[in-house]
Amino acid sequence: MSKPDESRRAFLVGAVAGAAAGAGAVATAALVSEAPPAAAETGVDPLAFGARQGAFLNAADSETVAALAERIMPGAPGMPGAKEAGVLNYIDLALAGAYTDLQEFYRHGLAALETHCRKTYSESFAKLTPAQQDETIRTLEEGKAESFTWPAPRVFFDTLRTHTMEGMFADPVYGGNKDFSGWNLVGFPGVQLIFTPAELESRQAFTRSPVAGLQSKAKTRST
Amino acid sequence: MATERTDVVIVGVGAAGAILAAELAKAGMRVTALERGPRHVQADFKAMDELRFFQRQDTRPNVKRQPVTWRPNANARATPLRVLNYGNQAGGGTVHYGAVSWRFHEDDFRARSQTVERYGAKVVPEDSSLADWPLSYSELEPYYDKAEYDLGVSGKAGNLNGSIIEGGNPFEAPRKREFPLPPLRSDQSGILFEQAARNIGYKPFASPHAIISRDYKGRAACTYCGFCQGFGCYNGAKSSTLVTHLPEADATGNFKLITLAMVYRVNSDNSGRATGISYYGPDGSDNTIEADVVILAPFVFDNTRLLLLSKTAKFPNGLANSSGQVGKHFMAHVAARVYAAFDDRYVNNYMGPNAQKHSFDEFNGDNFDHKDVGFIRGSNIAVATAGLEGGPIASALGLVPPPGTPTWGAAYRDFFAKYFARHLVLLSETENLPYADHTIDLDPDVKDAWGLPAPRVTYDWHRPNEVKQVAFMQEKLDELGRAMGATHVWRAPLGAGQPGPHPQGGTRMGSTPRNSVVNKYSQSWDVPNLFVVGSSTNPSMSGFNPTLTIQALAYYTADAIANRYRKSPGPLA
Numbered sequence: 066m067s068k069p070d071e072s073r074r075a076f077l078v079g080a081v082a083g084a085a086a087g088a089g090a091v092a093t094a095a096l097v098s099e100a101p102p103a104a105a106e107t108g109v110d111p112l113a114f115g116a117r118q119g120a121f122l123n124a125a126d127s128e129t130v131a132a133l134a135e136r137i138m139p140g141a142p143g144m145p146g147a148k149e150a151g152v153l154n155y156i157d158l159a160l161a162g163a164y165t166d167l168q169e170f171y172r173h174g175l176a177a178l179e180t181h182c183r184k185t186y187s188e189s190f191a192k193l194t195p196a197q198q199d200e201t202i203r204t205l206e207e208g209k210a211e212s213f214t215w216p217a218p219r220v221f222f223d224t225l226r227t228h229t230m231e232g233m234f235a236d237p238v239y240g241g242n243k244d245f246s247g248w249n250l251v252g253f254p255g256v257q258l259i260f261t262p263a264e265l266e267s268r269q270a271f272t273r274s275p276v277a278g279l280q281s282k283a284k285t286r287s288t
Numbered sequence: 289m290a291t292e293r294t295d296v297v298i299v300g301v302g303a304a305g306a307i308l309a310a311e312l313a314k315a316g317m318r319v320t321a322l323e324r325g326p327r328h329v330q331a332d333f334k335a336m337d338e339l340r341f342f343q344r345q346d347t348r349p350n351v352k353r354q355p356v357t358w359r360p361n362a363n364a365r366a367t368p369l370r371v372l373n374y375g376n377q378a379g380g381g382t383v384h385y386g387a388v389s390w391r392f393h394e395d396d397f398r399a400r401s402q403t404v405e406r407y408g409a410k411v412v413p414e415d416s417s418l419a420d421w422p423l424s425y426s427e428l429e430p431y432y433d434k435a436e437y438d439l440g441v442s443g444k445a446g447n448l449n450g451s452i453i454e455g456g457n458p459f460e461a462p463r464k465r466e467f468p469l470p471p472l473r474s475d476q477s478g479i480l481f482e483q484a485a486r487n488i489g490y491k492p493f494a495s496p497h498a499i500i501s502r503d504y505k506g507r508a509a510c511t512y513c514g515f516c517q518g519f520g521c522y523n524g525a526k527s528s529t530l531v532t533h534l535p536e537a538d539a540t541g542n543f544k545l546i547t548l549a550m551v552y553r554v555n556s557d558n559s560g561r562a563t564g565i566s567y568y569g570p571d572g573s574d575n576t577i578e579a580d581v582v583i584l585a586p587f588v589f590d591n592t593r594l595l596l597l598s599k600t601a602k603f604p605n606g607l608a609n610s611s612g613q614v615g616k617h618f619m620a621h622v623a624a625r626v627y628a629a630f631d632d633r634y635v636n637n638y639m640g641p642n643a644q645k646h647s648f649d650e651f652n653g654d655n656f657d658h659k660d661v662g663f664i665r666g667s668n669i670a671v672a673t674a675g676l677e678g679g680p681i682a683s684a685l686g687l688v689p690p691p692g693t694p695t696w697g698a699a700y701r702d703f704f705a706k707y708f709a710r711h712l713v714l715l716s717e718t719e720n721l722p723y724a725d726h727t728i729d730l731d732p733d734v735k736d737a738w739g740l741p742a743p744r745v746t747y748d749w750h751r752p753n754e755v756k757q758v759a760f761m762q763e764k765l766d767e768l769g770r771a772m773g774a775t776h777v778w779r780a781p782l783g784a785g786q787p788g789p790h791p792q793g794g795t796r797m798g799s800t801p802r803n804s805v806v807n808k809y810s811q812s813w814d815v816p817n818l819f820v821v822g823s824s825t826n827p828s829m830s831g832f833n834p835t836l837t838i839q840a841l842a843y844y845t846a847d848a849i850a851n852r853y854r855k856s857p858g859p860l861a
Contacts, residue, residue: 137696144705163344166352199697206696226696227685234680235339250701251708253638253680256336258522260512260639265475268633270709 120161121168122153126175128191130156134229136198145246147229155232155241167224173214174221178205180212245275290575294320294544296849297565297579299551299594302380303835304821304842305585306529306537307435311846313540317854320577321537322549322567324354324586325377328530333520338679342518347384349376353737356589360748360785366731368742369786373676374587378545379530381587382835386517386643386676387498387526389441390668390832391432391840393653394461397421399828402654403664411664413753416721417617419827422799422808422861423844425461431840431847433464439527439839440504442469443496457493459649469501472510476635477712478646481671484771490648495670498527498836499641507531512640518676549575550738554582554598554607554818562607562818568738580857581849583819585842588618589743591824592728592794595805597740608795608812608820613805617796618726619829620787621717622749624758626765627674627687628774629711637712638678644670644715644833651764652831653719663756667718667831669764674713683708690778713780714768716761717789719831721753728794748785758782790834792823807861809848810841816859821845 119127131153140146147153160168181204182190186197193201204210205222213221232241234248236255242248248255255275264271296312298305298321305321313319328347340346349372357366375381395402398420403412412418435441445466446456471494474482478494485492499510499521510525524531537543548570555563555576564578584591592615598607606614647670649655658664675682684704689695693703731744762779769777798804801813810825812818821842823834830837848860 138701139698141698141701144701146701202696230681230684231339231343234684235343236337239339248680250705251680252634252705253708256513256515258511258513260475260514262473264636265473265512265639266479267636268476270634271636271639 119153119157122157122160122171125189126171127153127157129175129178129189130171130225132191132198133202133225134232136195136202137226137229138233145250147233149243150233150246151241151243152229152232154243155235155239156228158240159228159231170216170221170224174216174224177210177213177218178221181210184212248275290573291578292320292576293578294318295579296320296581296583297322297577298583298585299565300324300380300584300586300590301378301529301534301545302375302585302587303382303529303838305583306379306533307839307842308583308585308821308846308849309543309545310533310536310540311843312850313537313542315846315850315854316542317581317850318542319537320544320546320579322551322565322577323378323545323547324550325375325547327378327534327545327547328383328520330520330522330524330531333522336513336515336519336522338515338677338681341384341515341520342675342677342679343681343685345371347375347377347520348372349374355734355736355742356745357731357734357742358745358747358786360746362725362746366734366744366746368734369745373789377530378534378547379528382498382526382528383520383530384518385528385835386641386833387528387835388644388833389436389439389443389496389498389836390830391461391463392425392830392832392837393459393655394425395654396828396830396832397423397425397428399654399665406654407658407664411658413721413751415723415725415751416753417724418721419796419798419803421827422797422804428837428840428844429461429464431843432836434843435836435839437468439498439532440469440500440507441467441496441498441527441836442472442501443467444471444493446493455493457647457649458491459652459655467496469504472497472499472501472641473512474646475512475637475640476633477637477671480635480712480772481646481714481768484768484773485648488767488771490650492646492648495644495647497641497643500525500527510641514638514640514642514678516640516677517642517673518682551586551594552597552738552740554584554594556598556600556603556607556815558602560602560815562815581817581819581853583821585821588791588794588822588824589728589745591820591822593730593741593743595795595820596730603814608805608814608818610814611802611805613796613803615728615794616724616726617722617793617827618728618745618747618787618791619720619722619793619826620747620749620791621789621829621831622720622754622758622782623788624716624718624762624765624782625674625780626714626762626769627690627711627776627778627780628714628769628772629707629776630773631710631775632773634709635712636709637673638680638683638709642673642677644668644672646671651716651761661756661760663753663760665719665721665753665757665831667716667757667761669761669768670715672713672715674711680708683711687711687713688780690776714765716758716765717831717833718754718757718761719829720749721751722793722796722828723751726793745787745791747787749783749788750785790823790829792826792829792834795820795824796827797825798827807859808844809860810845811848811860813859817857819845819849
C-alpha cells in the first residue's frame with residue numbers, strides 16, 4: 066500500500082511545484098520521482114503532512130484544519146470521513162496551488178479561531194473534545210465568534226465546508242478522496258464512459274468501480 | 289499595435305457568433321472573429337474532472353479577472369457575483385451548457401398582445417416594459433429548423449403542422465418536420481417524472497437537447513456519461529458550436545479566429561458608421577481591426593458594456609443608444625427547486641445529460657388560464673440535478689438537507705451518504721417580466737483585469753408578479769414530488785435577489801428606433817453596419833432556455849446580411 070501512496074504524493078507535489086514554477090507538471094513529477102528521496106538522507110520529509118510541515122500549512126494549522134474537516138465530515142466504522150479521505154492533504158496542496166490567493170484568508174481565519182478557542186476553552190481547537198469542537202463550529206456558522214474580523218466567521222465556515230467537500234469528493238489526483246473513500250461513502254462510481262439503457266433505468270445501487278480518470282493517469286505517470 | 293482589414297469582424301464565437309462566422313464565411317465574406325478565451329480541442333475534455341470543470345469553473349469566466357457586479361437596487365453598493373455561468377472560450381457557453389434546445393412558444397413572441405387580448409391590459413404590471421417581439425414565430429420557424437438540423441437536436445415533435453403528436457410537447461409551436469434525432473434515453477429520474485406527471489394528468493416528454501442520440505454528421509452518439517452540464521463533452525456528442533460550426537467556418541478558407549483577445553471598443557466615425565473594433569492581445573498589445581460589418585456576439589453583459597464603452601462625441605450616451613434603451617430591461621430566470629428523496633430505490637441521478645431531463649409544459653407561457661392566479665406568464669417544469677450536474681461535489685453543495693438536518697457533522701454525513709444516489713431535483717425556471725429599472729451599466733468602482741469597468745447589474749427578482757409565479761410553481765413541484773412516492777419532499781431555499789440562470793436583455797429589439805436598440809435583424813437602428821446579436825436582444829424571455837432561439841436568430845441575421853445587406857448596405861427594417 067505504501068509504495069503507490071508515496072509515488073502519488075510525489076506526483077502531487079510535482080504537480081504543485083510545476084504549477085508554481087509555471088512548468089509542465091508531468092515533467093516536474095518525473096524529476097521528483099526519479100530524484101533520491103531527501104527523507105532517506107536527512108530523516109526529515111519536508112513535504113509530508115500531519116504533525117509536520119506541509120506544502121503550505123504549518124504543523125499547528127495542519128492539526129486545526131484536519132480537526133475541523135473531521136468534525137464537518139466525521140468518520141465512523143464503514144463510513145470514511147475527512148481524515149480517512151485525506152482532506153487535510155487536499156486543502157494543503159490546494160492552498161499551495163490553485164488556491165494560493167486564499168493563503169491569507171486561511172492564516173487569518175485560523176488565527177482568529179485559535180484566539181476564540183483559547184479565550185473560550187483555554188485550549189487549541191484540535192485539543193478540544195468533539196462536543197466542544199462542534200460547539201465552536203456552530204459559533205462560526207452562526208457568525209457569533211467575536212475574535213473574527215476578516216474573514217467573517219460564517220464565510221470561514223462556508224469555505225471550510227466547501228473545501229472539505231472538495232477534498233472528500235474530487236478526483237484523488239488532487240490529494241483527497243483517498244482510495245475513492247469519498248466516492249465509496251456516497252456510492253458515486255467516478256468516471257464511467259458509458260451507462261447502458263439498463264443501468265440508466267435501474268433502481269438498484271450502481272457498484273462498478275471507476276474505469277478511467279485522472280487518478281489512473283496519475284498512477285501511470287508516477288510509476 | 290497591429291491593424292488588419294476584413295469584410296466582417298465578429299466579437300465572440302459562442303452560440304450565435306460561431307453560426308454567423310460559418311454562414312457569412314460560406315457566403316464568401318472574409319470573416320475575422322475575436323474570442324476572449326482559448327480554443328479547446330475535444331481531447332481537452334477527456335479529463336472528466338468535477339473539481340476543475342464544475343467547481344473551479346474552467347470553461348467559464350474567472351470571476352476575479354472578469355467580474356460582473358450586482359446590486360439589488362440603485363441605492364445599494366454592487367459586489368461581484370461569485371459564479372458566472374456563461375462561456376469563456378471558442379464555442380462560448382455551448383461548450384459547457386446543458387444543451388436544452390427549445391423553440392419558444394408562439395405567444396412568447398407576442399406576450400403583451402396575448403396577455404392583453406386574453407385578460408385585459410390591467411393585468412400587465414404597471415412598471416413592466418413587457419413588449420411584443422418585432423417578429424413572429426412563423427417568421428423564425430425555418431431558422432429554428434435549420435438550427436436543429438445543423439446542430440443535431442434530439443427530441444420528439446409534439447405539434448407537426450398543427451397536428452398534436454403523442455409523446456412530444458403538445459404545447460410546442462407548430463413545426464414543419466420532426467426533430468433530426470429521436471429523444472435521448474430516460475434515466476430513472478426521467479421515468480419517475482414521466483409516471484408521476486401522467487398520473488396527475490399532465491403530458492410529460494423528454495426535453496429536447498442539442499446532444500446527438502445517434503451518430504450524426506460524423507459525430508458519435510451520446511454515451512450518457514453524465515459529465516455534461518458544466519463540462520466540455522469528451523466525445524463531441526454535445527452539439528456545441530465548437531464542434532458543429534467552427535470547423536465549418538475553418539473549411540471555407542475565409543475565416544480567421546484570434547483567441548485570447550479582449551475587445552474593448554467599437555470604433556465609429558463622424559458619419560455614424562462603425563469602422564471596426566479595437567482589442568488587447570494576450571501580450572497586452574493594442575490592436576485594431578477595420579471592417580465593413582461589425583457583429584457583437586459576446587454574452588449579454590458585454591453587449592451592453594461594449595456599446596457604453598464605445599461612446600464618442602457623436603454618440604455621447606454610448607454607441608447605438610439614441611433611444612436611451614441600452615442596458616435596460618435586464619431579465620433572468622428565477623430557478624425554484626424542490627428535492628425528492630427515496631428510501632425504496634436508487635435514482636443514480638448523476639447518469640446521463642443533467643439539464644432538464646424530462647419536462648411538462650402545462651404551466652409555461654400562456655398555456656394555462658391565468659385569470660385567477662394573480663400573475664402572468666409561467667415556467668417550464670422539469671427534473672434535473674442539484675447543481676449544474678449530479679456529481680458528488682455539485683450535490684454536496686447544491687443538495688441542501690431538509691429542515692432539521694444540519695449541513696455538517698455525523699447527521700449530515702449519514703444524510704448525504706444515504707441520499708446522494710437516491711434523490712432527484714424538480715425545477716421550475718419562471719419567466720421574468722422585463723422592467724426598465726433592471727439594468728446593466730458600467731461599475732464606477734470595480735475594474736476587470738484589463739482595467740475596464742466591470743458590467744454592473746441592478747436587479748431584484750422580488751417583484752409581485754415574479755413572487756407569485758414562484759410560489760405557484762413551488763406548489764406544482766411539491767405536488768409532483770409527492771406523486772412520485774418520494775419518502776422526503778422539501779424545498780431548496782430561494783436565492784436572494786441576484787439574477788438566476790439565462791440572463792437576457794440590455795439591447796432589446798423592437799419595431800421602432802424610439803423604443804429599442806436593434807431591429808428584428810439585430811441590426812442597430814443608429815449604426816446600420818453594426819449588428820448586436822444574442823439574447824441581449826430579447827424583448828421578453830419565455831419560460832424556456834434561450835439558446836436555440838439565440839441560434840435561430842443568428843441564422844436569421846446571417847441570411848439577411850449575406851443575401852440582402854451585402855447587395856445593398858443600409859437599414860434592413
